[in-house]
Amino acid sequence: MARSKRKHLAALLLICIALIPTSLRADDAGLVVSAEASHKFSKRLTAGFETEFRSRNNFRTAERVSLGPSISYKVLPWLKASVSYNMLIENNREDLSYQDDGVSYNNWRPSYWGLRHRFNVALTASYKIQRVEVSLRERWQYTYRPSKTIDNFDFDEGVWEDHEVRGKGKNVLRSRLQLEWDIPKCKFDPYASVEFHTTRELEKTRFIVGVNHSIKKKHDFKLYYRYQLTGSGDDPNIHMLGMGYTYKF
Amino acid sequence: MKKILRYSLLLTAFTLVMTSCEKDDTDMADIIAQYQIEPVSIELDNSQLNETADVPVTDENDSTYNDYVENTTWSKVINIYFQGGTAEVNGSVPGVMVQTSGAHVTVINMSGPVKFVVNGATTDGSLKFYGDKRFQLMLNEVSIANPGGAAINNQGSKSMYVVVADGTVNNLQDGSEYTMVDEEDQKAALFSEGQIIFSGKGVLSVTAVGRGGIRSDDYIRVRPGVKINVNSSALDGLRANDGIIIDGGVINIEVTGAGAKGVRSGGAMAVNGGRLVAIGHGDNRITTTDGVVDTATCAACYCDSLLTVNGGDMRLKTTGDGGKGLNAKQDVVFKGGSLQAVAIGAKKVKKPKGVKIDGNFSINGGYFYTYSRRSDPLDVSGVLNVASGYKTYDSSPKVLTIAY
Helix, strand or coil, X not given: CHHHHHHHHHHHHHHHHHCCCHHHHCCEEEEEEEEEEEEECCCCEEEEEEEEEEEECCCCEEEEEEEXXXXXXXXXXXXXXXXXXXXXXXXECCEEEECCCCCCEEEEECCEEEEEEEEEEEXXXXXXXXXXXXXXXXXXXXXXXXXXXXXXXXXXXXXXEXXXXXXXXXXXXXXXXXXXXXXCCCCEEEEEEEEEEECCCEEEEEEEEEEEEEECCCEEEEEEEEEEEECXXXXXXXXXXXXXEEEEC | CHHHHHHHHHHHXXXXXXXXXXXXXXXXXXXXXXXXXXXCCCCCCCCCCCCCCCCCCCCCCCCCHHHCHXXXXXXXXXXXXXXXXXEEEECCCCCEEEEEECEEEEEEECCCCEEEEEEEEECCEXXXXXXXXXXXXXXXXXXXXXXXXXXXXXXXXXXXXXXXXXXXXXXXXXXXXXXXXXXXXXXXXXXXXXXXXXXXXXXXXXXXCCCEXXXXXXXEXXXXXXXXXXXXXXXXXXXXXXXXXXXXXXXXXXXXXXXXXXXEECCCEEECCCXXXXXXXXXXXXXXXXXXXXEECCEEEEECCCEEECCCEEEEEECCXXXXXXXXXXXXXXXXXXXXXXXXXXXXXXXXXXXXXXXXXXXXXXXXXXXXXXXXXXXXCCCEEECCCCCEEEECCXXXXXXX
């Protein structure tokens, strides 16, 4: 029975991927790999430390390495509060700009590695309907980018010059709605979520389908597919394959 | 089975992470290399130019017959010697009256062709001609500076043959403020209402601080052998209303005034030989008249009419905002010789261009090179006609080279 459900689950994942329109498949693709260690200090308080790696450019280019601690606290049985910090070491995409004629080059800033600091504060409300847990997470995310001097090629002058990327902070509200199924006698729990990243406008929308797998309540694995729609900016839409591991002690 | 699955996932993740080491930048190396090209060096060049002397036209019906000083017999000669605050006049010709006021000399020529030989030096003098008779002005080691206007001013409309005596060095300089005379033009340190034909094998250096360097309200012809240097911090270096013909000689012009042109021809311009180096450093000259804003950009060479290049070596450079190496308002026909035009100025108000041609551009010979650091090296509004048979035709964002 369990084996049959696993087959159905795998088939569901494949169908989801197959249903993605061809035009979307032309978008970028990348990987998210994460590892976390967490400890439950009490029934309510949990602390952890996570590190993550991301790639883009059809898995060929490293995009980000991040690491940082997190603390979560169950305020109520159905409400969890959490705070976290992440140090992001990010490979910023190149930026090529054109003159007013739209053809002649103006400036080219190659990709560069830069540091960012991110702070998150979140509230997650959960509600179980039979075997489906519905959760809504509202996360305020503040990211600070310190200033950095990088290379920039000025086509007008025909010279490389120092360009200062000014330090700035950014606030984002992330709203995620998730459904997770608890299938009887199955160690794989499928889930699906949609998350909106909003500043003054909708910046990103993430659709995720995946499964969680737990071994002896100590080792949690997750495997998921994420499609990220970019509302604004130069970043392309991207398909992500995600893998995560959490060690609980 | 579960272990295999876990290890497979871990191995997949590890492999994908380890292979994510490629950059996703656009390959710009070759493109950037094209933008980093430096222009050829264009500087004033006083080196000796080996050129053959031209052969005077002997056909009296030829329109250029009278441009040759050799075709006139100069039997009437008057010598003018500048010495500080005075000028000494030797020789007399019936119909020619020479007046002096200090070192300011006025000649009224009602006679036929007369040759004036001038030498000496003055820092407060001038030489002015009246009369509608052509005359020869031989500069024989003379230095004239006029704080109040032009150093030499020909108010006659006939040809002024400026013969720079062999082996001599001559200097002319105007003043920063011109004292004007009613109904008389005075537009440059060396000014003539009529044609100016330069010949000889000496050096003439003109410094302009008030207005232009050399200017004719008719046309200017430069013949082989002569060396002309013009440095103007005010207006144009060498300018003629009705045309400029360069048959030879060495011409070095440097202008620094806003909107100034190194060489400016109101009529057809022809370059047949010699070496012309013109460098403009000025930015735009912006004027407002009755609410209408006019922006004049600097140009090393500016031609209002047809420009024909048959030979010679033209080296043109501008360093000011929006400057043009060559700015031709009508057609340009390039048949031979060499032209190198470089624009390295800023692009704030106007676009700097190596060569800008409002008409058509035809080339069928010679060597043509144009460079612009911040805009198009060649801008042709009309038809660009490059005849077949060229050896080189290289075009990049900043440089264009055509060679036959």
